[in-house]
Amino acid sequence: MDGRGRPWRDHRQVVNGVLWRLRTGAPWRDLLERYGPWQTVYERFARWEADGTWATLLEHVRVVRDDAVGRGEWAVAGRLHDQPGPPARRRRSQKGAADGDELEDPGRSQARQALGRSRGGLTTKVHLAVDGRGLPLSIVLTPGNINDATAFGQVLDGIRVPRSATGRPRTTPERVLGDKAYSSRAIRHLLRRRGLAATIPERRDQEANRRRRGRLGGRPPAFGKEIYRDRNVVERCFARLKQFRAIATRFDNLADRYRAGIILASLILWLREPVR
Template sequence: MAGRGESTDAVWERMEPLLPQVDGRGRPWRDLPERYGPWRTVYERFARWEADGTWAKLLEHAQVRDDAVSRVEWTVAIDSTINRGHQHASGARKNGDADGDELEDPGRSQTPQALGRSRGGPTTKVHLAVDGRGLPLSIVLTPGNVNDATAFVQVLDGIRIPRAVTGRPRTTPGRVLGDKAYSSRAIRYLLRRRGIAVTIPERRDQAANRRRRGALRGRPPAFGRAVYRDRNVVERCFARLKQFRAVATRFDKLAARYRAGLVLASLIL
């Protein structure tokens, strides 16, 4: 019998054919209940499946299955949330740690492991694109002090659901909903160019600047208040994801491992 927060036997039976074979190597994950076996083995398997893309493939499999029966709702909401990093999340070595962990990309040295320093300590920002049901389609991590709009293109480009049989993957939402943090000419132009409808409210300063230009001010961007109410699905998704302790507070030193936890939580949802 599955305990609270555990997957059922039926879920594991569906996942089993998609999982790689295990080889018995191990590393520590100390808080794991003893009934799961040696925590070293469990953590190493978790890390290995992150590295070889198994977790991402499992989530993609669920998305492909849903899209094949038209369950994915392509009105997509995008937003971010800031999660506090535990003190143990800091200190990942740039050249790999003593246990042979993965190397950090030298090109990301300005933002090591998606941790940003703020007055309250280290933080990570989780950017999500969710479908109309509030289920994640794209997950991007940045340091907590990064502006939402700068990650928008990466989040949008992360939406990719292959077809169940043949055809090009689905990458284009029918509409994108976002709050005022995404109100910029560049974002609106990008979405129009890709043929994606936009529902993003205009910021006050942008409206004031447009009015000051007088006859040259142009039209305000189209905005459907009723449609915008559906943006709450991304807020609800964050609330559900933060029920997982390892998501609400970042304990992982490596951004890839923390993101793998988010993918796993999304798969459970």
């Protein structure tokens, strides 16, 4: 029951409505009648995003579904998703109309909602860390014009899977796989400080600069082609997430709502993984 004493609408019905909207990308107002009033479904979705219910469910499923965190390799990558940018909105001063209206800074508002202008217009970049089976472990959103490497530390810090028994959550992989976007001196130093093995290809300009400096350029970073082939698990994860229309194209104005949809889709991927 809610705070006013009315009984909750059936959770299964509401969650099915949220999943239907996530799969189709339809506006909330177009929700099918069999899922109940669209306002109820949306409010339940927003409430569980705000109080962390969706994230808690995903964390619980990671523990129960016999995850392989800490025993396999993790891959990290970032991709762009199209999102039409919301217009700048006028907001009234708290002191009243006598002080006039203020224009909200569009750039600041967009950055706050993980929107940035790139070649495709206003876009959002989704950064993922996945385990060796391609199941999401960490989700970070940034504006689309932000370089992938800047979010690398946030992605690693976001990995936290509690153990089924006692003990600290698992946060350290055996190896980190990443594409050339993560080939930077800062990232390699970060991984060495944390004692993490890495398989990240060197960019051509970095290789050319190292060779031009001769002995001062140092040795090339270790790279195993056979190991790097396993990095495609993160690409397959993106492909599976894009089966949800509301993730393949961002329709949510609020970044928190969009991220909640990604968490819910990730929860579905974990539930589909067979128990070992």
